[in-house]
Amino acid sequence: MTVIDFTAFIGRLATASGETILPFFRTSLSVDNKSSNDFDPVTEADRAAEAVMRRLIKSNFPQHGIVGEEFGNEREDADYVWVLDPIDGTKSFIAGFPIWGTLIALLHKGTPVFGMMHQPYIGERFSGDNGSAHYSGPSGERRLSVRRCASVKEATVFTTSPLLMNPDDRARFGRIENAARLSRYGGDCYSYCMLAAGHLDLVVETELKPYDIAGLIPIITGAGGVVTTWDGKPAQSGGRIIAAGDPRVHEAAMKLLNA
Incomplete structure (x- = not known):
């Protein structure tokens, strides 16, 4: 089947x-x-x-x-x-x-x-x-495609709320937020879909459960994006998640998270 x-x-x-x-x-x-x-x-x-x-x-x-x-x-x-x-x-x-x-x-x-x-x-x-x-x-109907973004300084980044992060994770996210062109809060599942649609570049979250992310992974990857944990592992089990439209901005954001 x-x-x-x-x-x-x-x-x-x-x-x-x-x-x-x-x-x-x-x-x-x-x-x-x-x-x-x-x-x-x-x-x-x-x-x-x-x-x-x-x-x-x-x-x-x-x-x-x-x-x-x-x-x-x-x-x-x-x-x-x-x-x-x-x-x-x-x-x-x-x-x-x-x-x-x-x-x-x-x-x-x-x-x-x-x-x-x-x-x-x-x-x-x-x-x-x-x-x-x-x-x-x-x-109407259309195929989804992420947009190109070479660096964090060119990126629009979303998180549901930095208040949901523990102090250490909030500080690590802050490195991305301080470097990004624009950061916004809110969105939940919509942020990931807007990334797949090419309207933003990064979504960074923590404490996700499998049901928070599993349904979004095929959408993001199907649109050409990347979604992993903060340490680069598969995302379907949840935890600390980073999604990116462009592999280059994913790599750059990972370096900031793990500096």
């Missing part, structure tokens, strides 16, 4: 999750905190969207594994594993900003082979299979 066999099904997952989430967006929904030390919000929309995707996967591919943010892991040693983040950017979601999306990844023997970011409120989908990446939305 090849990746292309799953393309239509991934679209079904995105549609079903979006239809589940949208009735909750910009309403007076209740918010729970999953963390005892910080604010890690979860809503009924997160849970409902993951539940509907899990039901579809189990009914169509009962032999596959599932890794999800809200309901844990099942059969994660299977050849094919789905990695789900029903709402990446829940803090933006509860604040009414549409800078969030549903992340869906398909792993084959541990490697992300297809990924999608779906933003149902705006009606945008970014997808990739490592070999190519595509956009579908109100402005």
